[in-house]
Amino acid sequence: MEQSGGHLPHLSxxxxxxxxxxxxxxxxxxxxxxxRTLITYIGDSRIRFHVEALIDLVRDLRPKITTYKGEEVPIHDFLGEKGLKEWQKYKHNFRVEVESSEGGAGLVISFLWASLLEMTQTPQKWDTDSVKVGAKEYLQSLTEAPQEEVPDLLILNTGAWQLSIKHARTEMEILDSTAVGVMSELRPVLTALSARTTVVWALPDPFKEYIDHNFNGRGHFTRQTNRMLEWLSNAQTALQPPGVIVWDSFLPLAHLSLIDCMNIIGHGLDLQALPHYAVFNTLISWECAERLHTGIETLSVAVQMMLNHICNPYLPGQYCCNR
Structure with a gap:
């Protein structure tokens, strides 16, 4: 983005x-x-990385980070090795507050872990219970909450966890269940929410199919392919309510990141020798040795896209999303 001066080839x-x-x-x-500037992200670690890149961007504004347990965490711990190793303790649900330099209302960023948005399950103990958690109850509560409690921007993501259904007998049954079943649950809620605030459905980033990524002995993530993910994304996009914004402009960058990784791996380059993004180590900056996530280097552009969307209507200049 810096090299192109903000002109990405697929954007007008x-x-x-x-x-x-x-x-x-x-x-x-x-x-x-x-x-106000209240931004809420809901989803799994793939959207949480967006938030981490955003926190790093505003670190000079001294953000206050509070975990779901009410603990305030220093930014260097949250974004550093400590937060990486103890992510369940720090990063399941958290809130970031940044005061305005003029006082008064500032920037508030919230993240809610929900690997399966359509579910209503709420864990009793985050540290020990299943990570398969839903957000339907929270989303429903926003449809009835006072307007001042509703986020100004609500960004949702899903995809990877939906393709790990255990009861499905075939791949097509997985796709049918996750595409139609999920949106049958969410569409009424999203319809109501999009009438009250800006709701964004972030399309999932592609898998790195050259990597076998086993999260358990059966390797249920390994069989997921980009064709399955694309089918799921297209189906769920088609079923979105008219008021929901489908965020597809980041996908070309995610695919370019995938191609970069394939070239890096194909040429046998030392991943540790690559430049790193800010405080994030090289492996997280590029994420070429991990199947599910796009690197922070690329996600930093997604953060810029989000800020252009929410900020440019109120700032001078001829940029994306200006009035």
Whole structure:
């Protein structure tokens, strides 16, 4: 994005480059227009990495990070090795607060872990219970909450966990169950929510199919392919309510990242020798040795896209999403 000056080949508009002071400027401009800046991400680790890249971007604004247990975590622990090793303790649900330089309402970012959005299951103990958790109850509560409690931007993601259904007998049964079944549960809720706020459905990033990624002895993630993921994404996109924004503009970048990784692996380059993104180590910056996630290097552009969407209507200049 920096090399192209904000002009990505698949976009017809120019992306503004945000840094921490520009984010603060955005929040202040929105405040003067009577708008808050409350952003909520709901999904699994693939969307949580978006949030981590965003936190790193605003680190100079001294964000306050609070876990679901009410513990305040220093940013260097949260984004560093400690947070990486103890992610269940720190990163299942958390809230980030950034004060405006002018005082008053600032930026608030929330993350809710929900590997299966359509489920209503809530774990009794995050540290020990299943990670297969839903968000339907929370989403339903937002449809009835006072407007001041509703996020200004709600970003949802799904995909990988939906393809790990155990009771399905065939691959097609998995796809049918996850495409139609999931949206049958979520569509009424998303219809109501999109009438109250901006709801974004983030399409899942592609798998790195050259890697066998076994999360358990049976390797249930290994059989998932990009063809299955594409079928699922297309079906669920077609079933979205009209008011929901489908975020597809990041997919070309995710696929380019996949191609970069294939070239890096194919040429036998040392992953440890690659440059790293900010505080994130090289493996997380590029994520070429892991099947499910796109690297922070690429996700930083997704963060820029999100900020352009929520900020540019309130800032001067000719950029994407300007009024």
């Amino acid at each position: 508009c120019h992306l503004r480059k945000f840094d921490a002071p520009e984010v603060d400027r955005c929040v202040r401009a929105r405040g003067r227009a009577g708008k």
